[in-house]
Amino acid sequence: MGNPCAVVGVGQTHYTTRRRDVSIAGLVREAALRALQDADLTWKDIDAVVIGKAPDLFEGVMMPEAYLADALGAAGKPMMRVHTAGSVGGSTALVGASLIQGGVHDRVLVVAFEKQSESNATWALSTHLPFSASLVVGAGGYFAPHIREYMRRSGAPAHIGHLVAVKDRRNALKNPYAHLRIPGIDQKMVESTPMLWEPIRYLDTCPSSDGACAMVLSAGDKVTGTTPAWVLGTAMRSEPIFRAGRDTVNPQGGKDCAADVYRQAGITDPRREIDVAEVYVPFSWYEPMWLENLGFAAEGEGWKLTESGATALDGDIPWNASGGVLSSNPIGASGLIRFAEAALQVRGMAGEHQVDGARRALGHAYGGGAQFFAMWMVGSDRP
Numbered sequence: 045m046g047n048p049c050a051v052v053g054v055g056q057t058h059y060t061t062r063r064r065d066v067s068i069a070g071l072v073r074e075a076a077l078r079a080l081q082d083a084d085l086t087w088k089d090i091d092a093v094v095i096g097k098a099p100d101l102f103e104g105v106m107m108p109e110a111y112l113a114d115a116l117g118a119a120g121k122p123m124m125r126v127h128t129a130g131s132v133g134g135s136t137a138l139v140g141a142s143l144i145q146g147g148v149h150d151r152v153l154v155v156a157f158e159k160q161s162e163s164n165a166t167w168a169l170s171t172h173l174p175f176s177a178s179l180v181v182g183a184g185g186y187f188a189p190h191i192r193e194y195m196r197r198s199g200a201p202a203h204i205g206h207l208v209a210v211k212d213r214r215n216a217l218k219n220p221y222a223h224l225r226i227p228g229i230d231q232k233m234v235e236s237t238p239m240l241w242e243p244i245r246y247l248d249t250c251p252s253s254d255g256a257c258a259m260v261l262s263a264g265d266k267v268t269g270t271t272p273a274w275v276l277g278t279a280m281r282s283e284p285i286f287r288a289g290r291d292t293v294n295p296q297g298g299k300d301c302a303a304d305v306y307r308q309a310g311i312t313d314p315r316r317e318i319d320v321a322e323v324y325v326p327f328s329w330y331e332p333m334w335l336e337n338l339g340f341a342a343e344g345e346g347w348k349l350t351e352s353g354a355t356a357l358d359g360d361i362p363w364n365a366s367g368g369v370l371s372s373n374p375i376g377a378s379g380l381i382r383f384a385e386a387a388l389q390v391r392g393m394a395g396e397h398q399v400d401g402a403r404r405a406l407g408h409a410y411g412g413g414a415q416f417f418a419m420w421m422v423g424s425d426r427p
């Protein structure tokens with residue numbers, strides 16, 4: 045895994061429908077400045093910047109990294125852009141970490157963003173338009189059949205998705221940065237909302253958010269600020285979107301990525317050895333699906349774990365204590381937020397949604413047609 049690497053600073057913007065008060069440059073700078081402040085560092089302490097965002101057509105600004113170098117203090121320094129669709133926030137953190145683990149740099153600023161109010165990602169994701177009509181509208185239209193197939197295979201009852209929708213939004217009420225704040229949300233409220241992409245109802249889906257997240261990563265002997273989060277394992281996997289025999293419900297790439305990161309971190313039983321997980325769940329049904337894919341439950345059993353309450357904030361393996369992607373989804377930033385929230389948990393800095401005594405946390409991101417995966421394990425003890 046190379047040299048020790050730690051998260052010493054985390055910065056988030058508030059996630060919201062529209063940040064009209066800032067440009068994209070203002071948005072990323074806000075997150076970066078907060079991460080620097082948390083790390084007790086300034087721009088001059090940063091050796092390199094790694095930036096990630098989802099496809100350029102989401103805002104219609106091509107290669108935004110070209111002009112964001114100035115806003116991110118990267119003039120005269122190495123800067124690079126990462127692009128792995130929705131998983132990009134996670135991959136961005138991993139590229140930054142690898143620059144430290146490989147001994148190239150001592151301190152790297154990683155930042156990821158999306159300003160969805162400046163375009164319409166749902167239509168950008170509806171392939172074929174404008175040249176021919178699409179039968180699939182947005183990410184929800186793409187993933188709904190995979191969810192239906194999961195329900196068919198596992199026999200999961202229809203209310204399981206609603207349980208996740210309620211749980212994550214209740215957690216979001218404890219997170220001051222969360223976009224959706226829905227006091228009084230319950231299963232009945234979710235069930236009464238319109239069906240968007242069967243079986244995904246309005247409250248089973250993530251919102252479209254504006255927001256940015258940043259982290260300062262540091263070499264082990266250059267740690268600053270308060271408590272660091274130590275990187276215990278990192279892994280990325282990808283697979284082609286179309287391939288004969290590809291299992292889109294339980295993708296091999298996700299399983300291999302999890303196995304790799306657990307091996308590095310010495311985890312043999314994720315359910316028992318991990319204290320908290322921040323997992324990319326943009327549609328509620330992806331919690332039981334990823335519980336199986338990441339080895340927290342046997343195949344076909346993930347929904348039972350959700351139903352038992354184990355993934356609630358007071359359960360034995362809380363998933364998405366922050367409210368997760370279901371509560372805030374600035375797509376390009378969402379993976380980095382998962383990684384950053386995992387780091388905040390093991391630093392004991394997650395505020396009201398802190399999981400008591402969290403020492404080992406998983407951060408997870410996926411993207412494209414469930415074909416790009418990025419994960420890391422962080423811990424409070426130096427490896």
Ligand SMILES: CC(=O)SCCNC(=O)CCNC(=O)[C@H](O)C(C)(C)COP(=O)(O)OP(=O)(O)OC[C@H]1O[C@@H](n2cnc3c(N)ncnc32)[C@H](O)[C@@H]1OP(=O)(O)O
Pocket residue numbers: 060061062130131165166182183184223224246247248249250251252326373375378410411412
């Ligand atoms: C890898 C991946 O990330 S895959 C996921 C990619 N992302 C998506 O697919 C986005 C899915 N979501 C959407 O397409 C949209 O948010 C929709 C269809 C659910 C709603 O569309 P719109 O009503 O046009 O939403 P719009 O963004 O204009 O927001 C209108 C209001 O509804 C709220 N809202 C948006 N989505 C939701 C939701 N799912 N649940 C509850 N409220 C919502 C917004 O907060 C906003 O409220 P505000 O004015 O008080 O800020």
